[in-house]
Amino acid sequence: MKVAVIGGGAAGFFAAISCKAHHPGAIVSIFEKSAKTLAKVKVSGGGRCNVTNACEQQADFLRYYPRGQKKLKKSFNYFNRMDTIQWFESRGVQLKAESDGRMFPITDDSQTIIDCLRNEVERLDVMLFTKKSISKLIPHAQGGFEVTFESAATDLFDAVIVATGGSPKSNGYDWLRQLGHKIVEPVPSLFTFNIPQEKKLKALMGLAIPNAVVKIQGTKMVQDGPILVTHWGLSGPAVLKLSAWGARQLFDMNYNFKVQVNWAGGMNEEQLRKQVVSVSEKESKKKVYNAKPIDVPNRLWDYLLVRIDLNKNTIWAEVKKKDKNRVINVLLNDEYAVVGKTTFKEEFVTCGGVDLSEVDFNTMQSRKLPGMFFAGEVLDVDGITGGFNFQAAWSTGFVAGKLAQ
Structure with missing residues (x-):
C-alpha cells in the first residue's frame, strides 16, 4: 500500500506516523511544498509549542472549538488529550501544565516537539520530501490516485491524506473544489x-x-x-x-x-x-x-x-x-x-475549509472520494488559543493515518 500525505505540518506528520505505525508494510510519504516542515509548531506558543490543554473533561474540552466540536467528539473517542500526553511522554517528551491549562514540553522549547516528530518519522522509515509541490491529483475509477508534481513527474497512490492546513485565501482550496468537495469560505479566526x-x-x-x-x-x-x-x-x-x-x-x-x-x-x-x-x-x-x-x-x-x-x-x-x-x-x-x-501570527488560524458534512470523522475519509482522508486545519474546524488546534491536529491525524487504506 502506498500512501501520500500532503502537508508537512503537525497534522501531516502525525497522520504519516500513525499510518506507518498501524500499517508497517505500507510505503508512506510526506510531501511538503515549502523548504521547511513543522513551521507552525516551531513558532507556536511563543516558541514553546502549546501541545494540548489540561482541561480534563472531554465535554468541557470540546467547548473550546467554535467550529467542529460535534464532529471532533468522534475523533477524540479514538485519540484524545490523554493519549497525546501519553504518546509524547512515552517517547521521552515530558509535558507540564500551566495555571491557565496550556501544556508545554518541560524544556519550554518547541524544538523538543519537532525533534520528537522527526525522529519518529525517521524511525518508522516514513519518506519525507520538501519543496515537493503537487499540481494535479486524479482519482482512478478502480481506486487510488494519480499524483502529478510540479516537476511533471507522476506517481500512483492507494490513499491520500490531505493535511495542507488552513488557507487565508479561498483559491487555496480550488484543487479540492475541482475534486468535488464543498468549501466553507475561509476567514481569519484568531x-x-x-x-x-x-x-x-x-x-x-x-x-x-x-x-x-x-x-x-x-x-x-x-x-x-x-x-x-x-x-x-x-x-x-x-x-x-x-x-x-x-x-x-x-x-x-x-x-x-x-x-x-x-x-x-x-x-x-x-x-x-x-x-x-x-x-x-x-x-x-x-x-x-x-x-x-x-x-x-x-x-x-x-x-x-x-x-x-x-x-x-x-x-x-x-x-x-x-x-x-x-x-x-x-x-x-x-x-x-x-x-x-x-x-495573531503565532497562532494563525482560519475559520473555514472542507465542509464537515463531507467527511466521516470516525475514519476522516471523504464522503465524496473513497481513499482520500483529511486531517487538521484544512477542515472547517478551529479552536481558540490554548493548545486546542494542535489537539485537533493530533486527533484527526491519528485517525486518518490509522484508517487510511
Whole structure:
C-alpha cells in the first residue's frame, strides 16, 4: 500500500506516523511544498509549542472549538488529550501544565516537539520530501490516485491524506473544489483588535490585565479573561476568544465595530459602587491615584483617570458624585472603536475549509472520494488559543493515518 500525505505540518506528520505505525508494510510519504516542515509548531506558543490543554473533561474540552466540536467528539473517542500526553511522554517528551491549562514540553522549547516528530518519522522509515509541490491529483475509477508534481513527474497512490492546513485565501482550496468537495469560505479566526484612534491606550503597550470582560456592542458576543495592550490595540486571551467565536460575524462587519471593556473583571455596577464608596470614605485623605477602588495596574488606572478628565491628585474627599459615576462607568463600560484587525501570527488560524458534512470523522475519509482522508486545519474546524488546534491536529491525524487504506 502506498500512501501520500500532503502537508508537512503537525497534522501531516502525525497522520504519516500513525499510518506507518498501524500499517508497517505500507510505503508512506510526506510531501511538503515549502523548504521547511513543522513551521507552525516551531513558532507556536511563543516558541514553546502549546501541545494540548489540561482541561480534563472531554465535554468541557470540546467547548473550546467554535467550529467542529460535534464532529471532533468522534475523533477524540479514538485519540484524545490523554493519549497525546501519553504518546509524547512515552517517547521521552515530558509535558507540564500551566495555571491557565496550556501544556508545554518541560524544556519550554518547541524544538523538543519537532525533534520528537522527526525522529519518529525517521524511525518508522516514513519518506519525507520538501519543496515537493503537487499540481494535479486524479482519482482512478478502480481506486487510488494519480499524483502529478510540479516537476511533471507522476506517481500512483492507494490513499491520500490531505493535511495542507488552513488557507487565508479561498483559491487555496480550488484543487479540492475541482475534486468535488464543498468549501466553507475561509476567514481569519484568531486576531487582535486594531484601535488606531486611541494613541494613549497604545502607549500602554505590553500592559497585561489579568481579568477583564470584552463585549462587542450590538451583539451577544462576550468573553472574559486576560487582556494585553499592544501597539495595535487590544489582544490577549479574552480578545482572541472573542475573535474566534465571532469570526464570521466580525468579517461581515468588515472589522468595524465598537468594543466594550469591563476592566473590573465582570464586577457589576452595584458591587463596584460599593467599592468606590468604601475607598472614598476609608481613604478620604488620599489622592485618587494612590487609592484605587479595585486592583488594576497603576498605568491603566492613570490612563483611565486621564480618559475621564479627573485630576489624579484630587483627594477622594473632594471627588464629586458625578465624577464617581464616571469612574464607575469607565471601569465597567470603557468603549473603543475597532477599525481592522491584526493576525495573531503565532497562532494563525482560519475559520473555514472542507465542509464537515463531507467527511466521516470516525475514519476522516471523504464522503465524496473513497481513499482520500483529511486531517487538521484544512477542515472547517478551529479552536481558540490554548493548545486546542494542535489537539485537533493530533486527533484527526491519528485517525486518518490509522484508517487510511
